[in-house]
Amino acid sequence: MAAVLSIIAVILLAGALFFVTQKIPDEPPPPPKPPSTCTGTEVTVEGIKSLQKCQVEDLLRAVENSKPRQFTTTAMCYSVGMEEYAPVSYVCPICGSRTQHDGGTAKRIKENLYDIRKSFYQLYQGSPLKLDLDESSLCSKCSKGTNGPQEKGQYLTIYYADGTIFTKMIDNARELDALRGLLEEREWVRDKNNEAIFIRDKTYDLRKFLDLPKTGEKN
Amino acid sequence: MPILARSFLPSTAVLEMTYRCNHECRFCSCPWFAADGRFPCHSELTTAQWKNIIAKLCDMGIASFAFTGGEALLRDDLFDIIAHAAQCRAEHIETKEGELRTYMGAPGLYLISNGKLVTEETLARLKEHEVNLAMSLPGLDTFKWHTGSDTADHVLKMFGKAKAAGLRTVCNVTVTRKNIHELYETLAAGLIAGADQILMNRFLPGGRGLTGAEEMMIDGPMLTQMLDIAEEVLTKAGRFGSLGTEVPRCWADPAKYKRITVGTRCSAALEFFVIDPSGFVRVCNHSQVRLHHFDEIEKVKLDPYWTTFTQRRYLPKECGGCRDAADCDGGCREAAHIVGGKIDSPDTLPPVPRNL
Numbered sequence: 001m002a003a004v005l006s007i008i009a010v011i012l013l014a015g016a017l018f019f020v021t022q023k024i025p026d027e028p029p030p031p032p033k034p035p036s037t038c039t040g041t042e043v044t045v046e047g048i049k050s051l052q053k054c055q056v057e058d059l060l061r062a063v064e065n066s067k068p069r070q071f072t073t074t075a076m077c078y079s080v081g082m083e084e085y086a087p088v089s090y091v092c093p094i095c096g097s098r099t100q101h102d103g104g105t106a107k108r109i110k111e112n113l114y115d116i117r118k119s120f121y122q123l124y125q126g127s128p129l130k131l132d133l134d135e136s137s138l139c140s141k142c143s144k145g146t147n148g149p150q151e152k153g154q155y156l157t158i159y160y161a162d163g164t165i166f167t168k169m170i171d172n173a174r175e176l177d178a179l180r181g182l183l184e185e186r187e188w189v190r191d192k193n194n195e196a197i198f199i200r201d202k203t204y205d206l207r208k209f210l211d212l213p214k215t216g217e218k219n
Numbered sequence: 220m221p222i223l224a225r226s227f228l229p230s231t232a233v234l235e236m237t238y239r240c241n242h243e244c245r246f247c248s249c250p251w252f253a254a255d256g257r258f259p260c261h262s263e264l265t266t267a268q269w270k271n272i273i274a275k276l277c278d279m280g281i282a283s284f285a286f287t288g289g290e291a292l293l294r295d296d297l298f299d300i301i302a303h304a305a306q307c308r309a310e311h312i313e314t315k316e317g318e319l320r321t322y323m324g325a326p327g328l329y330l331i332s333n334g335k336l337v338t339e340e341t342l343a344r345l346k347e348h349e350v351n352l353a354m355s356l357p358g359l360d361t362f363k364w365h366t367g368s369d370t371a372d373h374v375l376k377m378f379g380k381a382k383a384a385g386l387r388t389v390c391n392v393t394v395t396r397k398n399i400h401e402l403y404e405t406l407a408a409g410l411i412a413g414a415d416q417i418l419m420n421r422f423l424p425g426g427r428g429l430t431g432a433e434e435m436m437i438d439g440p441m442l443t444q445m446l447d448i449a450e451e452v453l454t455k456a457g458r459f460g461s462l463g464t465e466v467p468r469c470w471a472d473p474a475k476y477k478r479i480t481v482g483t484r485c486s487a488a489l490e491f492f493v494i495d496p497s498g499f500v501r502v503c504n505h506s507q508v509r510l511h512h513f514d515e516i517e518k519v520k521l522d523p524y525w526t527t528f529t530q531r532r533y534l535p536k537e538c539g540g541c542r543d544a545a546d547c548d549g550g551c552r553e554a555a556h557i558v559g560g561k562i563d564s565p566d567t568l569p570p571v572p573r574n575l
Contacts, residue, residue: 087312087319089229089489090221091529096520098224100312102319105221114531115545140223152221193542 050130052161056210059182064203066187092139099140105152109138112172115192116154119173123180130159133170158210166211175209178202222312222319225280227520230312231491232281233504234273236291236300237263238496242333243367246357246393246435248425248554249289250507255429258507261497266296270303272494272513277307279516283327286350287504289496292336298344304328305348329353331391333366334374342377342384352381353389353418356409358398365398375412382413390414391463394445395422395435402445406452406460417460419449419479423554423567425505439470439568446471446479453478464554467538468547469571485548488528502528505553527562528552535565 088106090099090113101109120133134155136142149155153169156176160166170176174191181189181199188196199206207214224230238251238260250258264272273284284304291297309326312319330345334354345352354374357365381388390409394402406417421442424432437445446462453460454477461480462471473481487503494500499509500519510525511518519525527533531548538549549555550566558567 087314089224091227091489093526093530096227096526096529098227098229100222100224100319102221102314103317111545118544138221140221192545194540 050159050161051128053164053212056129056160056182057212059185060203060206060212062185063182063199066200090138092135092142094136095139095141097139097141099138101138101152105138108153108171112170113154115173116170116176119176119180119192120154120156120170123176123183127180127183129183132157132159134167168209168211175205178206179209182206220319222321224312225278225310228276228279228281228516229486229488229490229492230281231283231285232276233285233287233491233493234269235288235493235495235504236269236286236294236297237289239293240289240333241293241335241368242290242355243427244333244355244357244393245365245367245427245431246395246422247427248423248505250426250505252427253425253429253507254427258426258509261499263496264498266299268498269296269300272498273300273304274307275513275516277309277326280310281326282309282311283329285329285331285491287331290333290336291330292332292341298348301328301330301344301348301350305350325349327351333368334377335368337374337377337381339380339384342381342386345381346384346386351387351389353391354378354414355391355393356405357393357395359401359405359408361398361401365393365395371408375408378409378412378414380413382415388414389416389418391418391420393420393422394437396437396441397435399437399441399445402448403452406449407456410452410456410458416458417449417453417479418463419445419460420463421445421466423464423505423551425507425554425557429557436567439571442466442470442568446476446481449479450476464551465548467550467566467568467570468543469541470568483543483547485528485531485533485552487553488525503553505551505557507553507557533562535563535570537565537570541570 087100087102088109090101090109091097092099117133124131134157136146137148137152137155149169151169155167156170157165157167174197177189177191178197178199181197186199188198191197204214251260286297286301305325305328307326308323310321311324312321314320328348328350330350331353337354354377356362356371356374359371362371363369378388378390390406392402392405392409398405409417421437422428422435424436428435449460459478459480462482465482465485468483471481473483487506492500492502493504493506494513495509498513500511500513500516501509502525508524510522533548533552534544535549535555538544538547541547549570550568552562555564555566556562559565
């Protein structure tokens with residue numbers, strides 16, 4: 001009896017050690033490329049090398065049609081405390097000027113500015129979609145005299161091959177991480193907290209984010 | 220509405236008034252005290268030059284000045300310069316009733332001293348110009364070992380006199396492997412003597428402190444011990460304090476401490492900068508990189524070394540992928556630079572793998 005208990009204890013201990021020591025796996029390699037349904041004639045605006053909207057649609061459709069996979073993840077709760085935000089300095093990377101912000105913009109700068117830059121950099125490298133990140137609305141000097149956006153923040157611009165240009169303010173880096181996952185045709189990617197973003201679960205958000213029609217809607 | 224600052228400079232200027240000092244602190248990070256002479260001294264600025272710089276800095280939006288050195292009180296003209304600064308007008312920016320507002324007022328003034336030359340007359344003159352006073356207390360029994368000078372008695376006495384004079388004071392404690400055993404007593408002594416706040420600094424190699432750094436450098440468990448002690452003392456005293464030199468977040472969770480503020484982000488070039496005794500701009504007092512002379516201050520704005528700090532392009536590769544990277548600079552970047560040879564070298568407390 002004691003021997004059986006010892007064996008059970010060893011198995012349990014080994015199991016526990018496995019969970020303690022197991023590393024978060026690397027992001028998976030892209031699966032084989034699905035056949036393209038993008039049959040439209042390629043229209044490229046001179047000087048812009050980018051994906052067509054329908055090619056991005058292809059990527060989304062492939063993910064939406066894939067089988068859901070069961071993952072076990074540990075739930076993590078964050079307690080978000082709102083506090084009075086002191087003025088926050090934004091130092092422009094282009095002109096070096098310093099602009100003081102408060103309120104929601106200060107909060108965004110403090111919490112997301114560097115994360116968004118980092119995620120954009122990862123996304124931008126080798127992206128088949130032509131992209132741009134514009135922070136000039138945060139710099140009072142660079143935005144002076146321009147018809148910049150009302151809301152101050154970091155704006156992602158997407159240049160589709162057909163000449164469509166779409167601009168959107170980025171709220172957090174996860175949106176960019178998800179887009180990277182889609183463009184790299186991965187099943188999931190890691191965000192800054194090492195948590196997995198499953199692209200299949202994000203297609204609705206990605207459609208909104210990319211200004212593409214929801215599933216079932218027509219262009 | 221956002222407000223375009225008057226210049227690219229952060230709102231606090233640390234003015235190193237002189238290279239000279241009347242202490243020989245083993246832990247001193249002033250770069251010109253490095254034994255190998257890596258940071259040569261040039262001729263010091265004159266009274267008129269300092270006054271001119273202070274006036275220009277006020278025009279550029281600087282709202283606080285910290286006078287330090289070396290030992291700033293060794294300059295005979297220090298109070299002449301302080302009086303000039305006190306009558307300048309500086310733009311202050313603050314959030315009031317949910318809106319950013321500016322107002323003009325006297326700049327905030329601070330004197331950072333080792334305390335040796337502080338007398339009741341000094342205190343009266345500081346009070347006259349509403350200067351806040353910070354004095355060093357690197358241990359009690361180990362005071363002489365650390366400073367090469369006297370005992371802690373005079374500094375403790377002056378904290379009491381400063382309180383009586385109505386001055387706000389900060390007790391600066393540099394924590395080393397040699398004085399951590401008496402940290403509780405040191406912090407308590409400073410507060411009991413009359414200091415309003417505690418500012419702790421972990422010893423970081425630099426300047427004179429490059430010699431014999433190993434016997435002073437604290438490790439990770441000592442850092443935790445130091446913060447726990449400070450929290451306990453401050454809780455008992457009902458006071459607050461802060462850790463002046465940022466630490467890697469993987470070594471100290473700021474949320475754990477209620478009384479001591481633990482910084483994990485470098486504020487060099489973002490919240491303060493330094494002008495050295497001969498007028499050269501540096502990102503912080505630890506830095507041994509002279510950028511440009513104040514006469515060419517506009518060149519600093521897009522200087523690659525400066526923008527490395529303003530854009531935080533210095534995170535060690537060892538911290539890449541860390542979940543805390545957005546709120547942590549991997550410790551003191553300049554100390555890491557001095558020790559490791561590169562601005563993105565790991566801190567003397569290397570990253571803890573659990574966060575990677």
